[in-house]
Amino acid sequence: QLQLVESGGGLVQPGGSLRLSCVASGFSLDYYAIGWFRQVQGKEREEVSCNDNRTDYVDSVKGRFTLSRDNAKNTAYLQMNSLTPEDTAIYYCAAVRKTRSDFCTELPRSRRYHYWTHWGQGTQVTVSS
Secondary structure, eight states: OOEEEEEOOEEEOTTOOEEEEEEEESSOGGGEEEEEEEEOTTSOOEEEEEESSSEEEOGGGTTTEEEEEEGGGTEEEEEEOSOOGGGOEEEEEEEEEOOSSOHHHHSOHHHHGGGOOEEOOOEEEEEOO
């Protein structure tokens, strides 16, 4: 069974940090592009970062969030620093099989959403004092 499971969410004060984890089972992340998304209730799900051969970030998180992988652990991470209340959301990871082109740079973010094939269940991040 192909599965992604996120963890690491929680309550953090403004200016604080969290590291989210996304563990894959049933498939190897070596062969997949990885994305992190977030969703606020009543709003569309937003892609915040995408990693294939290169990594892309939405402008609102550039310089604060870092996507990384540990393929030996079949795990992707999202390190989030300098958090603000506007970062409060449910965070999801997603995966899609790699192709010859770089998914995260060859395809605009606005067109990538429907290509993601595997999704986690989400983890809540709340930034509040």
